[in-house]
Amino acid sequence: MPYYAGLDSGSWTTKAVVIDGDCEVLGTAVTRSGADLTAAAERAYETALANSGRARADIKAVWSTGFGRNTIPFADGSRTELDCHGRGVAHFVQGPLVVIDIGGQDAKVIRLDAAGRRLSHRMNRKCAAGTGSFLDEIALRLGIRVDELNALGRGSTENLELSSFCTVFAGTELLTLIRSGKQPADLAMAAYRSLLKRIVSMDVLEGKIVPTGGVVAYHPIMVELIDAACRGEVVVPPHPQEMGAFGAALAAFAACEAHDTEDTADMAELGQP
């Protein structure tokens, strides 16, 4: 059976996914991107291969996505993360649907039709608002690790609002609230609500909504907030953080299929079966 791989070279993390010919996920990996995107891609790929029990030689094609998609020398092709997140989600969830991808440094809203084809997309402006970086900044202000923010928010009892979704102004506002004696748990929830406000202003969110990305994977509170704020059904697919890499693996698979079909057609023209 042929195997395929996808790599998502993101601003904060690099993700890798290995799939088989039935598009089943065999192995995944997530690593920090750091300053050397190529090295990060190598690390992620090797780890995903090890987790899948496959070797490089077993992989028929590997495609890349993410902002560092063109920095991976061993990739056979690339697609944007807009394509790959949509493609990956459409594999798991029947359209029409709206994908909300919240990454480390950008956020996207991608609309797909019933056949999974992209109808439109919106990306955030050149600004950290509405991205994972916003939560990193808030965690820093609260003196905790970002992966502790979700648990902290669960203890919230007071409904606080941050009036700004600008990362810098929200940070300042947070300091004011800390000085006025507000509880860290309530501040964490206020930060999540602020992030939500930015996301819901990007596009009309209704119908079937599928959140993806690292923020969704590590901050289930965000999913609950999206669910409460949007008109429609919210579906969290498997592997939300690795969805871009999964989509890239599907793109690798599709490219090989198309190529094989062309070869078959060429042979048919030559009178061969």
Next chain:
Amino acid sequence: MTELASTTALRATMDAYYRSLADAALRGTAPVAWCTSVGPAELLRALGFAVHFPENHAAIMGAARTANRYLPLAHAQGYSQDICSYLTSDIGAYLAGESPLKAYGLERAPKPDVLVFNTNQCRDVRDWFEWYGRELGVPVIGLHSPRAIDDVTERDIDAVTKQLESLVAPLEQIAGARLDDARLASATRASRDTADLWGACLETASARPAPLTFFDGTIHMGPAVVLRGTEDAPAYYRQLLAELRQRVESRVGAVPGETLRLYWDGMPVWGRLRALSTMFAEFDTAVVASTYCNSWAFAGLDPADPWRSVSRALLELFIVRSEAPKERYIARMVEFYDVDGVIFHDCRTCSSNSNTRYGMPGRITERLGIPTLVLDGDVNDLRCFSDEQARTNIEGFVEQLTDARVATAARGPR
């Protein structure tokens, strides 16, 4: 991408214009008027003014990527980062004592004798000129045009015509000359010829492959902006039009292997013209037409009736209109140029020419069934533009359009 041979003549034409401007400013060969880019240039030419267009001056700084050096100097004067970055880069350059026209001996923009604005495009141009009016002690006069017009009415034209006529007395005094009706008719005829020829040049892009792109247009529109009302502009466009028609006949495209065709609405990103042009070409995509370049293809200029025809032309422009006629205009362009998608540039510091903020892209998609993309950026302030984000946005849009085309082809003819 193949450069048009006419580019040599373009450079010579623009070079001669800047030289004549420098002569007027430095040697007093003519009085100098500053004029907004869609202001009453014909009247100024008829009165013998050398005409400087600050928007052109600012665009050069944008294209040369020097604008960001000057912006902070204007911001420090209390001019916000959120207002026109043409204004702030131009005033900033003045405060720095610099000009991109230094090669012509101009250490700063040519000193004006009068500043003449038209608010048909935005209020910023008036604020811009008033800063210079205060700084240099120069009179600031202009046209206070209505904005967001549905259909241009005779009453609108009357109002602007009266204002245009009222400019004559102060301008005659500054120029030290009386207005000659024959010269005004002649300047209007030259403008009409320029507009017609420039419009014809742009329309050649309806051919497949398109012989020029929006990015070529932003460079070749120079004479239509700064030499309106002179014979130099139509002379240049006759040559350009001949070359473009030859290209159409020979099926030479500006983008080799043109596959997708797009329409651009909004301002250019001057500091990324080359980068964007190269990127689209890399994707076999030609941005074949734009609202921006077409804005200088004025309609209906009539040398027999210069006052009313100029007033009407300045009011009928896209930027002066309300959402409904703007949408009808884009619909006509989409059909005429047979494009696959529309890019709307949301220019951070130019709300007047960003048609993204009142829902237009969504309405265009719904009405025409054509995909649209909103690209965040700015005309001159590159801090508002992200190269990586723009690339992903554009590449993603191209993927979307290509996939749609493949899916349509797979379904076969209906």
